[in-house]
Amino acid sequence: MMSYDTDNIFAKILRGEIPSQKVYEDNAVVAFMDVMPQGEGHTLVVPKAPSRNLLDADPAxxxxxxAVVQKIAVAVKKAFSADGVTIQQFNEPAAGQSVYHLHVHVLPRFEGVPLKPHTGAMEKPEVLAANAEKIRAALASA
Incomplete structure (x- = not known):
């Protein structure tokens, strides 16, 4: 397995070098909008501790x-009046991992609406900001 790269995009977001639409932050975890969402409200939950993925992360x-994945899942379901929530986590290229910092995808789901492909098309910043605000509001009212 490869070692952790401190210059991966999520490490840069955690250091504040790249902007993000944060919806939640505590001393151990940050949640922010995926800039290439597979659906409305697609949120990423990222530990601050450096680890390439689940396979090398400190179990602590x-x-x-x-705990934050659950909190965000409840909030996105409420914020978007979703029928359900998909939680995804990928480890290494063969499994679909493309950013090598442990992260969990939280996707609100709607009956009969498939996920969009992860094509690399970036969402408009104003859409991400509006979606982030919906999630922050749902978190605040929880």
Whole structure:
């Protein structure tokens, strides 16, 4: 397995070098909008601890990470009046991982609406900002 790259895009977001639409942050975890969403409200939950993926992460990371994954899942379901929520986590290229910092995808889902392909097309910043605000509002009212 490869080592952790401190210059990956999520590490840069965590250091504030690249902007993001954050919806949640605590001392261990950050959640922000995916700039290439597969659906409305697609959110990423990222531990601050450096780890390439689940395979090399300190097990102590998982408690805080998945507590926030649950919190974000509840908020996105409420914020978008979704029928359900898909949680995805990929490890290494063969499994579909493309950013090598442990992260979890939270996707609100709607009956009969397929996910969009992850094509690399970036969402408009104003759409991401509006979606982030919906999630922050749902978190605040929880």
């Amino acid at each position: 990371t998982f408690g805080a990470l998945f």
